[in-house]
Amino acid sequence: MRGLEGKTLFVSGGSRGIGLAIAVRAARDGANVTIAAKTGETNPKLPGTIYSAAADIEKAGGRALPVLCDIRDEADVRSAVAQTVTRFGGIDILVNNASAISLTGTLATPMKRFDLMFGVNVRGTFLCSQACLPHLIAAGAAGRNPHILTLAPPPNLDPKWFRDHGAYTMAKYGMSLCVLGMADEFRGAGVAVNALWPRSVIATAAVAMIPGASNHLDMMRTPEIMADAAHAILTRDARTTTGRFFLDDEVLSEAGVTDLARYAVKPGTALMPDLFLD
Numbered sequence: 001m002r003g004l005e006g007k008t009l010f011v012s013g014g015s016r017g018i019g020l021a022i023a024v025r026a027a028r029d030g031a032n033v034t035i036a037a038k039t040g041e042t043n044p045k046l047p048g049t050i051y052s053a054a055a056d057i058e059k060a061g062g063r064a065l066p067v068l069c070d071i072r073d074e075a076d077v078r079s080a081v082a083q084t085v086t087r088f089g090g091i092d093i094l095v096n097n098a099s100a101i102s103l104t105g106t107l108a109t110p111m112k113r114f115d116l117m118f119g120v121n122v123r124g125t126f127l128c129s130q131a132c133l134p135h136l137i138a139a140g141a142a143g144r145n146p147h148i149l150t151l152a153p154p155p156n157l158d159p160k161w162f163r164d165h166g167a168y169t170m171a172k173y174g175m176s177l178c179v180l181g182m183a184d185e186f187r188g189a190g191v192a193v194n195a196l197w198p199r200s201v202i203a204t205a206a207v208a209m210i211p212g213a214s215n216h217l218d219m220m221r222t223p224e225i226m227a228d229a230a231h232a233i234l235t236r237d238a239r240t241t242t243g244r245f246f247l248d249d250e251v252l253s254e255a256g257v258t259d260l261a262r263y264a265v266k267p268g269t270a271l272m273p274d275l276f277l278d
Contacts, residue, residue, distance in 0.1 A: 013098030016048030017204035027062025071124035122174030140190030154245035183243030192238035
């Protein structure tokens with residue numbers, strides 16, 4: 001299996017949680033990583049900034065570029081992409097990690113929150129992909145195995161996934177539809193476009209802020225399972241691995257990893273299934 005040494009990743013979000021775990025895993029191979037996120041100052045409720053993330057990446061053996069970036073803002077994203085290319089010479093991998101969540105029903109979802117979810121999840125994913133794609137296409141022409149990996153669920157039209165949090169579901173599925181369309185659009189350019197989603201809820205600081213979630217952390221897995229699954233996908237041949245909606249445990253099983261106990265917050269405890277999976 002090829003590693004990610006010398007590859008350049010552009011990670012949206014990534015100051016903490018799953019995005020940071022994916023970045024650090026790539027850094028262990030010697031990758032270059034841009035962390036494009038909004039958090040430049042420490043928040044007591046959500047630990048981690050682009051600068052602490054950069055320090056973690058460099059400690060793991062990679063090179064880091066922290067960039068303050070609101071992925072809803074076109075100028076911010078295009079500037080972050082340009083800075084990445086100037087610093088590292090190109091982009092090989094885009095990880096669409098940034099996402100906003102509100103598990104609220106129709107009457108309980110303020111339009112400001114609706115706009116945030118659609119701005120970050122759908123617009124941000126589309127914009128980051130659009131901005132990175134010319135460089136990913138160039139990477140494909142150079143034989144550098146380019147990938148877009150989006151943290152989005154497999155589309156599932158069962159009404160139960162829309163009933164209690166329709167706005168969030170639509171916003172996440174918007175990310176999924178970006179995968180579906182772009183995979184076919186850029187297949188001929190050798191750019192893989194795939195999605196990754198966790199089988200079980202992942203214990204992150206953001207998840208712990210959801211009302212009631214902190215009471216169930218022992219039933220979750222750590223972000224490292226997503227990081228290892230992402231690494232397994234990103235080291236596959238982009239020409240033959242595209243348009244897939246991967247689940248973390250299935251990816252690791254295909255890679256020969258069958259003992260997942262080390263990813264559990266509390267081994268032996270029943271796991272909490274994530275949303276959108278029957």
